[in-house]
Amino acid sequence: MTLSYDGKREILKHLNFVIQEGTLVCLLGPSGGGKSTTLNLISGLLAPTAGHIFFGDKDVTKEDALARKVGMVFQNYALYPHLSVQKNIEFPLKMAGLSRGDRAKKAKELAALVHVDDQLDKKPGELSGGQQQRVAIARALAKEPSILLLDEPLSNLDARLRIEMREEIRRIQRETGVTTVFVTHDQDEAMHISDKIMVLHDGHIQQYSTPTTLYADPENLFVAQFIGEPVINSVPASALSHDLAGVVPADILSQAQTAGIRPEALTLPQRALNPLTTLHGKVVEFDQFGRESTAKLDYNNLQLISTEMGQLSHDTKELDFTLEKKGFFLFDANGKRIFGGDDHAE
Ligand SMILES: Nc1ncnc2c1ncn2[C@@H]1O[C@H](COP(=O)(O)OP(=O)(O)OP(=O)(O)O)[C@@H](O)[C@H]1O
Ligand SMILES: [Mg+2]
Structure with missing residues (x-):
């Protein structure tokens, strides 16, 4: 109607x-x-x-x-x-x-x-x-x-x-x-x-x-940005293209405009379940409250929030972290999802 x-x-x-x-x-x-x-x-x-x-x-x-x-x-x-x-x-x-x-x-x-x-x-x-x-x-x-x-x-x-x-x-x-x-x-x-x-x-x-x-x-x-708390990390796909080359098909990567990364999709290599790729960056801030923690990471001058870093020691500055497959998406210029998630869901 x-x-x-x-x-x-x-x-x-x-x-x-x-x-x-x-x-x-x-x-x-x-x-x-x-x-x-x-x-x-x-x-x-x-x-x-x-x-x-x-x-x-x-x-x-x-x-x-x-x-x-x-x-x-x-x-x-x-x-x-x-x-x-x-x-x-x-x-x-x-x-x-x-x-x-x-x-x-x-x-x-x-x-x-x-x-x-x-x-x-x-x-x-x-x-x-x-x-x-x-x-x-x-x-x-x-x-x-x-x-x-x-x-x-x-x-x-x-x-x-x-x-x-x-x-x-x-x-x-x-x-x-x-x-x-x-x-x-x-x-x-x-x-x-x-x-x-x-x-x-x-x-x-x-x-x-x-x-x-x-x-x-x-x-x-x-939808990716509206649903979820903390809100999904969204960054220009071009910033990740080097790390995603060979992991994401080239034709998809060339159409990708924005990458969406759920805060739980960024973790330490030893905690990773289904890794897509490994990134290198810096820890900017680390907050622990009760059993939960939030880390602010810097990757190529982009700020990313992770809730899955577990216990980081306070002198951690540079580190490798894993991008998990689950919770990682690519969107084209119209905002349509072209990579990640389950294409066969309902
Ligand atoms: N009686 C009306 N006459 C003309 N335009 C209206 C009227 N009621 C709503 N609109 C317009 O219709 C659109 C949708 O309004 P609607 O009230 O359905 O939104 P909503 O999602 O319920 O928003 P909110 O969360 O603020 O309640 C808005 O652009 C609004 O300005
Ligand atoms: Mg209303």
Whole structure:
């Protein structure tokens, strides 16, 4: 499908994707990439300029959000402030005409599912941010939605609560089996909870695959740089061409514009598992924190970060280090991956 808000500029360009029933998919990407627009097309709040949307084998393109039976949760909780938790959860059930007794029973079940069953009589203003989001999720689930859509539901929470709540959303999704689409610009969040991640940038799907595949087999430089912490080392391929000659086929090397090296793909020769080549450089900085360490290396005046140098002594200055095959990629001038990763992945 395609979407333009003003009839001139295409915001989403020929998006074509399938979300498997019962799975959790994250829409991930930088601000302005089209995540919310895509979610609003699924919900029925927006209509595509061209193309169709199917729920199962039913074409819902012309149906509104109510007819599609979507459940939605937004960044700001949007609970009714004057209603109790129980009444908030019951609200969609009341609209659906359920009896008072049935509503109360269902609301209590949902409150137990999201762990707010001891807060039923409180007003939203008396709850923490995380508790409010739990209530918002329970309310969205009350109408037994065909799909649950969440737009950055955790971005108003502090770092610790975000981590707790993302696990909770995953648990609730697994327990209910409801098909869920979750929007976030936080790659760590997406990597932890998703069955599949759709990376959106500039109105295009950059890649749509499992978290493992996104990390190990990025299809392009954008995905390689967006996924992973510490971020992938990217350097001009020409800087490595001497060391890669004979290791990478000459025709690939001649097209390569950028090399991407995961921080764990740089290691000491004695620690290497599947070495591609050995480089010579300098240690600029070495930091050890707990069991983890980071080394800043200088190779031909390029700075490279490694997390796999183990314990370096502080007087180490010059050294040989290995470039591992896994976690090393070459990209052409368009950013397309032309070397490294698994070409046969999904
Ligand atoms: N109502 C609108 N009218 C016109 N243009 C819009 C409208 N809403 C969004 N856009 C444009 O569409 C593009 C995608 O916006 P969208 O809100 O989908 O991005 P997003 O990925 O959700 O970003 P964020 O992470 O900031 O929420 C942006 O260029 C934005 O300016
Ligand atoms: Mg958005």
